[in-house]
Amino acid sequence: MAVRAEREADIQTMSFEQALAELEEIVGKLEAGKGTLEDAIRAYERGDALRRHCAAKLAEAQAKVSRIVETAGTATGTEPLDAET
Template sequence: MPADTPRPVAELSYEEARAELVNTVRTLETGQAPLEASMEMWERGEELAQHCQAILDAAQARIDRARGTEADTED
């Protein structure tokens, strides 16, 4: 994989995905990137956010199982 090609989102740990997402948001907030680059960053950011949420959901389910509680007890 070339150095400038980002790793597939599914291969990232929670910490790696979150750090990349934070950096992506910071870059987008500057408004300095061209439109096409901004769209690509936004799309990757959406993937990163979904990946992070899936990891957090799995961790919550694991905690719930360990505690013997149901996942929908409280929000």
């Protein structure tokens, strides 16, 4: 269990692009069908964690974009994302 938490913790430090690249790599390996069943299960679990991380990063970016403040039709900045509300 501690190993899984450690692996997911390293995902949290990844950028969207890093996580997506690793996810694409995992998908390619799984599609190739090489390796053991146990390896495939571990890869699938990691891929799922990466997918969730990418979805969260996209949701965060969407929330930031939706908070752009416009004054007279010109973007003047952004408001901080309040993820608690």
